[in-house]
Amino acid sequence: MENLKKDIRRLSKKELQEFFVSKNLPKYKGSQVYEWIWKKGSHDFDLMTNLSFKHKMLLKDNFEIRHVNIDLHKKSLDGTIKNAVKLYDNLVVESVLIPTPKRITACISSQVGCSLDCIFCATSSLKRIRNLNTDEIYDQVILMSKQSKYYFNRPLSNIVFMGMGEPLLNYNNVLIAIKKINEPEGLGMSSRRITLSTSGIPKMIKKMANENVKFRLAVSLHSARQSLREKIMPFAKKFPLEELSDSLKYWCLKTRKKVTFEYIIWEGVNDKKVDINALVNFCKMIPSKVNLIQYNPIENSSMKEASEESVNLYVDALNKAKIKVTYRRSRGQDIDAACGQLANKLDLA
Numbered sequence: 351m352e353n354l355k356k357d358i359r360r361l362s363k364k365e366l367q368e369f370f371v372s373k374n375l376p377k378y379k380g381s382q383v384y385e386w387i388w389k390k391g392s393h394d395f396d397l398m399t400n401l402s403f404k405h406k407m408l409l410k411d412n413f414e415i416r417h418v419n420i421d422l423h424k425k426s427l428d429g430t431i432k433n434a435v436k437l438y439d440n441l442v443v444e445s446v447l448i449p450t451p452k453r454i455t456a457c458i459s460s461q462v463g464c465s466l467d468c469i470f471c472a473t474s475s476l477k478r479i480r481n482l483n484t485d486e487i488y489d490q491v492i493l494m495s496k497q498s499k500y501y502f503n504r505p506l507s508n509i510v511f512m513g514m515g516e517p518l519l520n521y522n523n524v525l526i527a528i529k530k531i532n533e534p535e536g537l538g539m540s541s542r543r544i545t546l547s548t549s550g551i552p553k554m555i556k557k558m559a560n561e562n563v564k565f566r567l568a569v570s571l572h573s574a575r576q577s578l579r580e581k582i583m584p585f586a587k588k589f590p591l592e593e594l595s596d597s598l599k600y601w602c603l604k605t606r607k608k609v610t611f612e613y614i615i616w617e618g619v620n621d622k623k624v625d626i627n628a629l630v631n632f633c634k635m636i637p638s639k640v641n642l643i644q645y646n647p648i649e650n651s652s653m654k655e656a657s658e659e660s661v662n663l664y665v666d667a668l669n670k671a672k673i674k675v676t677y678r679r680s681r682g683q684d685i686d687a688a689c690g691q692l693a694n695k696l697d698l699a
């Protein structure tokens with residue numbers, strides 16, 4: 351079997367410095383390499399211009415950089431770019447770059463497939479294959495940061511964990527990747543520009559609240575009635591709304607930040623007065639705002655987006671209760687890059 355070299359990104363800065371010292375070379379060379387692999391996101395020793403040929407050879411003999419590659423990308427009519435990102439073991443996840451006049455957002459994946467079973471989401475048909483490692487999460491950001499400059503001549507402004515997978519079921523790797531994205535020695539991107547979106551795993555929300563994290567939290571709620579939520583998000587049987595609301599109260603108390611509830615309104619599913627009242631009451635318990643999301647239809651599903659009238663009823667009720675509400679238009683629908691449409695179709699094209 352092929353003997354894999356060590357991935358250089360598994361080394362801390364100190365270890366890299368020590369590696370150079372152990373070869374009778376200056377310690378600062380280790381810092382330079384560290385800067386290349388993290389801050390500059392370099393995936394190629396040959397492009398590290400402040401290293402001599404000898405140093406590059408030394409690195410190549412000892413290490414490799416197991417980075418992801420963009421296999422294919424498609425551009426939507428609205429500018430949204432969907433990337434099929436190939437991992438070292440040839441599995442593919444998807445990352446989406448979404449330009450708007452004010453911001454450029456990278457929507458990244460945290461798992462290959464997903465173990466949750468939301469009936470309205472295309473990713474749930476893929477099942478969960480494995481968690482992404484820290485570098486694979488970080489690399490998606492690097493790749494899209496380069497794309498953002500190349501295609502739009504603007505830096506990436508926001509990151510959302512709304513691609514494939516449930517980030518809180520890949521907790522450690524996601525948190526380490528976010529830390530690296532934040533660090534001045536990494537991408538130096540402020541936590542305020544990062545949003546982690548979860549289907550709502552109460553235990554993990556509490557754990558995260560205890561870690562003094564500074565990023566934003568979004569929760570895919572879609573119904574504030576337990577019986578209905580269990581029907582559209584069956585895993586929710588294990589995580590009742592009561593536990594979810596407890597964990598969110600705790601999150602708000604600890605982080606002093608509001609939670610955003612993501613919410614799709616479907617015709618005949620959650621467009622009744624009882625649904626609206628339940629959401630308003632739920633929001634009253636938790637410092638929060640609501641982001642109504644346009645439904646992106648998926649294959650083999652009869653679910654249909656609710657009428658504008660139903661959306662307005664929700665908006666009016668939330669406004670009346672002084673709960674902030676926004677409406678998110680779908681992006682990249684023509685290339686299946688919109689929320690819930692990520693199911694590796696590119697790969698099959």
Ligand code: SAH
Pocket residue numbers: 470471472511512513514515516517547548549568569570612614643644645646647648689690691
């Ligand atoms: N597992 C996480 C992150 C991935 S889903 C979560 O559930 O939050 C990212 C967002 O897309 C969630 O708000 C999810 O509810 C939403 N979504 C899923 N399927 C969708 C669809 N078909 N149309 C619109 N949004 C969808």
